[in-house]
Amino acid sequence: MATLAPSTPHVLHLSLVVGGALLDDAGERVGRVDDLIVRLEGEEYPPVSGVVATVAGRQVFVPWASIAEIAEGRVMLREERIDLQHFRRRAGEVLLRKDVLDRQLINIDGARLVRANEIELVRLDGWYRVVGVDVSFRGLVRRLLPHAFAERIAAGEFLDWASIEPFTGHVPTVRLRVPHPKLARLHPAQLADLVEAASHREGEEIIEAVRTDPELEADLFEELEDKHQLEFVEDRSDAEIAQLLGRMEVDDAADLVLQLPEERREDVVALLSPVQARRVRTLLGYDPATAGGLMSPEFVCLHAEATREEALERVQQSKVHADGVSWVFALTARGRLQGGVPLADLLRAEPGTHLVEVVRSVQRVSPDADLEEVARLMTDFDLTVVPVVDAGETLLGIVTVDDVLELVLPESWRRRFNILGGG
Amino acid sequence: MTRFIGRLGLRNQASIRMLAVFGVLGPGLVAANAGNDAGGVATYASVGAKYGYDLLWMMVLITVSLVVVQEMAARMGAVTGKGLAELIREHYGPRWSILSTVSVLLANLGICISEFVGISAAIGLAHVPAQVSVPVAAVVIWLLVVRGTYKIAQRVFIAMTIPFFAYPLAAILAHPDWSAVGKAVVVPHIQFNSPYLLLFVATAGTTITPFMQLYLQSAVVERGLGPEDIPAERAEVVSASIFANLIACFIIIATGATLYVHGERTVSSAADAARALAPLAGRFAEALFAVGLLGASLLAAAILPVTAAYVIAETFGFEKGISRRPREAPVFVAVITVLIGISAAVAMIPGVPVIKLLVLVQVVNGALLPVTLFFVWRLARNRELMGSYRNGPVFDLLAGATVAATSALSLVLLVVTLTGNA
Structure with missing residues (x-):
């Protein structure tokens, strides 16, 4: 106060x-x-x-x-x-x-x-x-x-x-988009909490205000609970949704696509850039409750013979979010997953070091692995990132701890007194 | 493409939403079923035992009124995304809002006591003393509500009211004079004496209770239903209200065809009301009735404290849905705990003047109902708030008449009880 x-x-x-x-x-x-x-x-x-x-x-x-x-x-x-x-x-x-x-x-x-x-x-x-x-x-x-x-x-x-x-959405003369500049001081997760706690109209107002900053809006949507995501995009055109998806992490974008009514999904995905569309489609091909459905296809991987400097440069240039680059993955000559190096190790290594000298063998899962398996692996081996590989040991994507934690947290910890809603 | 679409079709939010609306557990059904609680069953059984089918015509009117009122509450929840208490605070200021909050709290406390009395009566049929059954029930309800396996519990409680389906069967097996029943439904039948009028008003009061509107609107908001869900939610509310009142009618017919015919004109205990099920269930009548009464009482005993807590949170602006742990929402948990605690304690006192308490409850409810209904009606016709979803002219007339009639009845009850004519 x-x-x-x-x-x-x-x-x-x-x-x-x-x-x-x-x-x-x-x-x-x-x-x-x-x-x-x-x-x-x-x-x-x-x-x-x-x-x-x-x-x-x-x-x-x-x-x-x-x-x-x-x-x-x-x-x-x-x-x-x-x-x-x-x-x-x-x-x-x-x-x-x-x-x-x-x-x-x-x-x-x-x-x-x-x-x-x-x-x-x-x-x-x-x-x-x-x-x-x-x-x-x-x-x-x-x-x-x-x-x-x-x-x-x-x-x-x-x-x-x-x-x-x-909130001014209920004021008849201020119906149009009102800038709420103070909202920019909040973290996207806090904004998402507010949207969820507010009434639909008030939530709409927060999102409208945040839309002036499309990146912030995308971050907000990544933090929104699934059931609220649809609530705030269903009135938008396919193109608007595609724009929003384009700014979101691919795995979160795929989750949002799943919330859409079936008949709209393909139309929206088709409006994404070819690369994004392909990635989203790949993720959508997996059961959402498995490693394949949880994983993000965005990660940094290099040939095992690459040097520390090459690896760091790739990290610098990549747009992968921070959790996703906490490990850099090394591939064998045949493109199979050899192992991984924590980013911190890489930073501490002598200049000129080759990945193969510092690489560690890593636990991996198949796309069919269920949530429980991934969560247990993370707990047992203290992992924040688990690579997902296919039968030929090709790296498909990575599951990061934030995606898993969100799902294993008991429902009752996430939301209490949500009981009026009933079944 | 078809692969992922086909496989994940079930996660389609819209279809889940439709399931939620049409499923067993719409908020309308929960609200209406909670209306057939301990007090409700007792009243309907008394009506049938005392006057046979004479009051059936009134159930038609009451059902129409209930539908009108509940529809407005559900529509407001969907359009504004806000609970009734919140809207009253925003549109009529803190004085009205606190007045209605305090009376909701008192009324809910009273009804909650009657639910625990119902619980002890139901379990009492198995000769378990109230001093055992009531504390256990209180702890169970508190844990379910605060510790959060409530969704499952709600299903169980609703399922437990299924034995009330026995009333239609019992009514049929009792071979009532159907032509008399039909005539009673269509032809109004008024006696101008105070016991008749009092029971008339009590029936209206127990069928349309303020907590049902408050609960329904908050539940619609909590589910995130929007204007596009109004047709589905309206259907749910209407069918649930009709359904619950049909059960009430069959309780009246069943008791009318058994107790009334045999000259047992007063229902003074749960065992009396259970006897109406004898044509169907024979010696299992008591058990059947006990399960139904228990389910209805538990359901209402869980909903009432939660509704009160929501109303308080909405009025004062305390944290509610956003809260994650009890210690982050102390007021919310405190309200629930105090309500359950006091209700259980009072219901456990040996020789507690149950009837006097129930009368008191009716007085508070009778005084509160006109206030709540008036606000529901005024808000639902407010152009600025509801826009194109406000009451249409014909509906608004009907709603206004309903509010006026129900309020008049409540005031009659209030005056009659306060002047001691009961």
Whole structure:
């Protein structure tokens, strides 16, 4: 939790401002304050740009220029008369009470969803700005009490708005893609957790925001649970799905293809680049519960006579992800798997060393090996990577520990209280 | 290509989803079946024993109301992806939301107590004292819910309610006067005396209970059903509601054709209600009834605390689905534990005034139902929230009438019980 510096001015609670009186410059009541308007884009602490009020039974818009003061229980106008425009939402405008208060927000610092019990405002450089969100019990209690008591509950600690990202998908005028720049601070796995925890629309909003960075989007999809993957791609065109797949690890891409309805699979795969399409098809040919289905066809292998430098260069140039290059594999003259060298060993070896001098024999499995066999092998031999070979000892792919761990983790460890869903 | 497609066809998510919707265990069926719980069976048996088929016409109306209400809850879950408590908080603010949360908590606690009473009554037919059966049941339910083999448990509990199918058979074997039954279904039959009206209202109240809407909507959300699943989910909800209420009708017919005909007009124990199964099961009637009552009570006793925990999590914004271990979701587990603990403890007290408790439960439920139904109705017709999935004009009229009628009945019950006319 972040608090502003001690010297900060008085903290205004949104819930005490709305419902208060709209007063003219002489302090005469002219109406009731319904809501405060902000625009969320751009500024770190969004300023209030206007007030929605009910005057003589009509909902009107009061522009910031006409407002002298915002305080608990009242909003004071500069002039006696104001031009009463009928209130209509304009593009990009967000109503603090209607659209943000009591709703779910993303707390970027904790990478979790929180509910806004109170929205805190402070007058900073001439503007009333949204500075934070209270998610504490104290904030909720204040909301429950009558105003006279509520005002006596002091402001507690609250989350700094700088680490808050609200959902705006439900705001009719902000329907289009909203950039949520703060989301970029999160790890793809955290983003995936948020997507899974949020409602479908909110999850959609996170993914839409992340789509501006296609690489990040692909990483997010790699982390999403299978059942959620389809949820967020089924409305996309084949070409869009193919674009996404093209950026994902091949084994994760193949898993996603499997989630698609049968009639779409081939159409989507056909739109991949020839190399990717071939790899995905190869993986799809295997039963997903076996080593063949788990493996990634992306790895680094060289002839056993190659030197340390050649091997390191290949690692540098390859786009294989970090787990996949933790071992470099050596092939015999006939292209069979001879063994492997941990990347760390290779780095420590003398310059000019040939792979054959440092190569170790490695445990291997056939594509038909089941999950249990692969997991046991990894446990018994402390492996993070297991090569998969065919009957002729040709290296087909590698299974990395992350793919296995995901599957052997008991269901109940991964997700608790998912019980309302039933069978 | 055909190779991988053919082989992996079963992993097709869409077909799995359809299976889940049409399968044995749709959320609608769980909700509706949990409605035929201890309190429900007791009420239906009383209705049949006391008034024969006189109240059957009402079951038609109640079924229509249940379908209307449950359909709205399921549709809202699918469209918004949010639970009912969450929507109430977002649209009506914390005061209403806490009011309904607290009453849900109280009502669920009350019903949960009655489930444990049902459990002890069911096992009691085998002469096992409540002081043994109730703690064991409580521990089993807690472990299933918190330690997470709940999915299997749910199947087992549902399967255990299968003996209730015995009621249609028992009803047929009791050779009721079918023309009288048919007439009772079609022709409304009202007596203006307070016991009759009270039983009328109690039947409506036990068939349409707030936790059923809360559970259903949260379960639809939890399953990740979206707008495209609405037709399938609607079919599931409608058929499950009709199915569960048909069973209820047959309980009334079976008791009406046996107990009522033989002049045994009051059902005061589980053994009484079991006797209605005698035409079918003879001396096994008690055992059959016990298994069914046990299954229904266990199912509801497991669902109620979980629903309460979800409602609290949704209202206050505590961690829920995202939680992985009990210590990461302490409030969630605490609510479940406290509810099960208190319910079991109360049900175990020797000579506990069960009837008074059940009356109290009905009062709380009666007060809560109009609130819940009103919110369900208002939210389901909200254009901004539901868009093109909001209530259509005709349906909305029906829904409004249902809410008004059910609320009026609940308030009648509330007044009657509070003024002591019961």
